[in-house]
Amino acid sequence: MSFHHSSGDGLSAYGWDAGLEESFASHRSAGLVPARVVGVGRGACDVITETGPLRARLALPEALDPISSPCTGDWAALSLGHQPEQPALVALPARHGVIVRSSASRSSHGQVLAPGAATGEGIDVLSAMITGAVVLLGPSGAGKSTLGNTLLGTETLETGAVRAQDGKGRHTTVRRLLVPLPGGGVLIDTPGLRGVGLMDADEGLQQVFADIEELALGCRFGDCGHDSEPGCAVQAAIASGDLGERRLAGYRKLQRENEWATSRNDARLRARHGDRKKTITRSLRETYAFRDRQRRT
Ligand SMILES: Nc1nc2c(ncn2[C@@H]2O[C@H](COP(=O)(O)OP(=O)(O)OP(=O)(O)O)[C@@H](O)[C@H]2O)c(=O)[nH]1
Ligand SMILES: [Mg+2]
Structure with missing residues (x-):
């Protein structure tokens, strides 16, 4: 198995393209390989590389801003190291189109466009509109994962029934997860935040x-x-x-x-x-x- 592909073959389903390859040139010449973060855990994250999924430990310089900690959806530069050394995530190339923090708490409710997520009604239109990355945001129980599954055409994402007494969600999704969409682009399912603004940031703080x-x-x-x-x-x-x-x-x-x-x-x-x-x-x-x-x- 060779890690030295000239282009990110297995990564194209995850959004790797010529532009990204070009901007990665300096990392390539430093012997690093590109990867996309698909899940983040403590001190390590799940990434997809040209040759498949890997678990990488974080080896980012301390000098980095905390906001620069890897997030699901980030592109990363990976040092594969030598066995038994675990691959390490050593750099995060610049992000594009990042929402750092939203204060639109009042308008965040119902931001998930769910044109009948369960029935599939309107999904073809939505699918056709998606390019790049789509992030599902909204309160728990809004149906983010259900909509995600409909877009994926599989039951990859775990969903859970809302509470009978008040119709609120049960926080079924507990961490951000990135999955490629069949028609191109990627989808990021997120845990339901009670609010996205600072006023309700307690829960966001707990998640970040x-x-x-x-x-x-x-x-x-x-x-x-x-x-x-x-x-x-x-x-x-x-x-x-x-x-x-x-x-x-x-x-x-x-x-x-x-x-x-x-x-x-x-x-x-x-x-x-x-x-x-x-x-x-x-x-x-x-x-x-x-x-x-x-x-x-
Ligand atoms: N009738 C109907 N039920 C839906 C729809 N979308 C989701 N549901 C139901 O709502 C419940 C919650 O859906 P989830 O997809 O787990 O919600 P979520 O937003 O991912 O919730 P968290 O992961 O907790 O943040 C499930 O029982 C779904 O079957 C819909 O469009 N119509
Ligand atoms: Mg969910």
Whole structure:
């Protein structure tokens, strides 16, 4: 088996093309091979290479911005190494068309265009419209995976019935998954977020930094600040090299931003409440003044 193909044969189904090959030239000459990230786990990710699927460990430079951590759908440069060395993901070529963070929380509901995902109605039109990558976004139970399966023509993606009492989803899809579409292009199924905006970012935080949230379960204290508390599993992971310090810094930054957004929202609610009180007081004052005038006359 040779890893040195001149073009990404097995990768074309995943979107590899001449343009990408061209931009990969410097990585090629450095002995790296292209791969597409199809799933991300702790410290490793599932990738598709020209010669098939592989599990690669992450060997990205610490200097990288935390947002540059590999995500499902990313193109990556892989160092295959020598057996028994595990292939390593060493660089992430520039992303195109990335949504870093959306604040359109109010309009995010029902963004999944599901023209009868279960019945297949309108699917041919939708399929014909898809080029490149399509990402299924929306709340749990919206039918993202069902629509994905319809587009794929297979039952690849796991789906789950909504809860009987309130019709909400059960978070069936737990991680992002990339699969090639039969008519070209790729599809990324995602776990359902309750909201995509900052106001509801708690859950997003849990998903983007699932590794840290998972580590935090092992901390001695439930409210561990991952600073200098004894028995902190997050600091232990940093000490052992399992977790990068920059990733924790990125997590903290987003967490602070989220707390700020939440408190701002609370302040706005309090202010609105205050306004109402002012209005009531003013109208009461006017009522008393009116009565006083009535008495005097
Ligand atoms: N009747 C009908 N049911 C649908 C449709 N799309 C999805 N469902 C049902 O809704 C339920 C949830 O669908 P999923 O595809 O698992 O939803 P999801 O958005 O992937 O949910 P998460 O993975 O939890 O984020 C399943 O029982 C589906 O069969 C549809 O177009 N019509
Ligand atoms: Mg799903």
